[in-house]
Amino acid sequence: MPAAQRRTGPLPVRPNAPKGPRNPFHHDQPLPQDQQPPPGPLPLRPSPRTQRRRRLRRPRRPLQGRWPGRLSEARQLFDRMPERNVYSWTILVSGYCRTGEVGQARELFDRMPVRNPYSWTAMVLGYARSGMLGEARELFDRMPEKNVVSWTAMVRGYVECGRVGEARELFNRMGHRNLYSWNVMILGYLEEGRVGEAVELFESMPERNVVTWTSMVTGLARSGEMGKARELFGRMPVKDVAAWNAMIVVCAEEGLVNEVRELFDLMPKRNVVSWNAAIGGNVRNGFREEASRLFIEMLRSPSKPNEATLTTVLVAAESTFEVTEIHGLATLLGFGSDTSFGNALVTMYSRTGDLGSARLAFEELMVKDVVSWTSIIQAYSYHGCGAFALQAFARMLRCGAKPDGVAMVGVLSACSHAGLVGKGRKVFKSMSRVYGLEPQAEHYACLVDLLGRAGLVTEAEGVVRTMPSSKRDECVLGALLGACRVHDKIEAAGEVGEELIKLEQAGSGGYVLLANAYASRGRWSDAARVRKTMKEKGVEKVPGVSSIEVGTRRHSFYVGDSSHPRVLEIYVMLDEVLLPHMKDVKLLQSFQSVHT
Known part of the structure; x- marks a missing residue:
């Protein structure tokens, strides 16, 4: 597109966009030309044929999620039926339970002229899945005839609510258990960290399947018993791809990157999940070059990357060139407009300094969720375009998206960098009043920084004094200390700084700020004391880069x-x-x- 035709003004707004919560401020006026963000190159759009292929290979969603009105239509048909048998009653009861409408399900269940074990089990499962264990147990105890499915449903309900003791009590009373019953009980112990009891139950099983083995291996590994996990993995009679993948994932979670590569090389067969697990494990543990090598190997293998692969590799990119290369590959494979990948693309273009491409990647998204809006708000804020961040926030609200805590951090940070004190105050107050969000430490830190930059140090001190003490962390105190230091409030800086360095997680920044504040007033003994404390605690100054x-x-x-x-x-x-x-x-x- 010629440079003269590129749009550099305010971002477009759909004329018929649904309205969300009222924005506590409005900032939709276009900025002067010299304040516009750079437009950047236009990312390639997938061809119509590529878009059709993408739609065809998307997995189908469950019936009730894809057609939310079908259950009500089923009820209308049920009500018009001249005759109903126990199966028609049970199908509708089960449908209500699966969608979480247990009240409607119970109303039908109580009206049933005849019930069978499946009817009872459907209601027990519905209550258990909704966390209503009292009602589930009451029905379970009333069941005239219990089968293994109903017993297991009740055991699973207790397990999912963390009541493993009651689950084991029921498990011991079961006259007949199947593999699923055993697996549910073992998983319950593993999720509660009771590895010994899980191993004991595992060893007493009459038979095991690959799910049982895999659950035990991953549970042991996540509990720090990597040696036992490897020994058990070696004992597995049949290792399918899922078992290998699970072992790679837990090794990556424990930071055992060498073991990840060793297991990956030993795999007789790999799928895209295997590649994603190995690549993602290296990325999360900081081995970017190894992740890049694995990704290149993957491109040469029969397994082709999916959205998750490209998102993982994208996060590891360190330059705009790399981000652009991955973006081009994603477009070629038909994933360029995928929401999760697009969100990461906006963030990474911004981090590598290309705000124009970040903006265009955002506009190319066919579906924008709250993460999409948060990403572009943070991108504008990060690059100092506070007014554009506020415009994006206003668009977000008009589109009906509800901001979360991360989005509000971006908005408050934008207000701080743009010096918009009044709007920043309104945004902070609207968190609880309009959006039902409880301000966290990072939100208080943004507000304190906003007030401090504007020279309102006394008001910033008031915010810190009145906020919950549990949220008064290093970021909040550091923001106040910086404000006191800049505006020459040395006495206040001393009080805040002394409180800051008492925190166990305090980094080097607080110590340096406090020592410099003392030194600027010639209080050399206090400055030396702070630096001595810093040395005694083993706090090292992070070098500038x-x-x-x-x-x-x-x-x-x-x-x-x-x-x-x-x-x-x-x-x-x-x-x-x-x-x-x-x-x-x-x-x-x-x-x-x-x-x-």
Whole structure:
């Protein structure tokens, strides 16, 4: 698209969009041309044929989710039936139970002229799935004839509510148990961390299937018993792909990346889940290059990447070039407009500095959920486009989406960076009043930062004093300390800083801020005491870092680090070319102070 035709004004709004909760502020006016975000390149749109293929291979959703009105139609047909038998009654009762409408199900159940074990079991299952164990047990005890399904349904209900003792009591009373009954009980013990009892039950089983073995292996691994898990995995008579995948997943969760690769290489057969588990495990544990190698291997294998694969690899990208490459591959495979992938795409374009592409990726989404809106709000906020973040928030509300806590952090942060104190206050108050959200520590930190940047330090102190003490963490106190330091409120900074460094999770930033605040007033003994405390607690200052992307590579530079292979050329360029052009005296002084 020619540059002259690119849209750089306010984002478009559908004229007939449904209205959501009233926005506590409005900010829809277009910004001046010099404040527009960069438009960036337009991502490729999937062809109509590709979009048709995507729709055809999407899995079908359950009947009641795809056609929500069908149950009411079934009830109308049922009411018009001249004759009904026990099966027609039971089918409708079961339908209501599956959709969570246990009240309607019970009304029909009580009217049934004749009931069979399936009718009773359907109601017991419905109550158990809804967490109504009292009603489920009352019906269960009244059952004239109990079968293994009804017994297992009641056991499962207790297990899902964490009442494993009562589940075991019922399990012991069962006259006949099937494999599913045993598996439910074992899973209950594993989920509660009672590994010993799970192993005891496992060893006493008359027969086992692959689900039983896999459950035990993953349960042992997640409980830290990796040696026993590997031993049990070796004993498995038949290992299907799901069992191998489960073992890879738990090894990745425990940070055992070498074991992940070892198991992956031993697999006789792999599917897309296997590749995703291995790639995702390396990404989560910081082994980005290994994840990239695995992804390239996957592209050469019979297994083709899906949305989850591309999203995982996308999160590991470190440059705009890599994000663009993955975006192009996703478009080629027909996943370019997938919502979960698109949300990650917006975030990663923003993180790598390409706000224009982030914006266009957002607009290309066919379905926008709350995560989509949150991603674009945070992208604008991260790049200092506070007004655009507020416009996106207003659009979100008009489209009927309800913001969550993460979205509100982005909005408050945007208000802070844009200096919109009044709107920030309104947004914070609207969290509980309009959206039913309880402000968390990160929301208080944004509000304190907003007030501090505006010089309203006294009001910021009032917010911290009146907020719940359980939410007064390092971020909140750090924001207040920074405000006190900037506005020369040294006494207040001392009080806040002393409270901050008492927190166990306090990082180096709070110590440095407090020590510098004392030093700026010549209180050298206090500054030395803070630095001594920092050293005694083993808190290390995180070195400053800057990075720049050149071509397809990202170069990072840490304070005091001269390991870059072209460091001499870089300093020659600085000294002979760039520094003479730095006519701003303050910038030059700042640069010299960093390197002295």
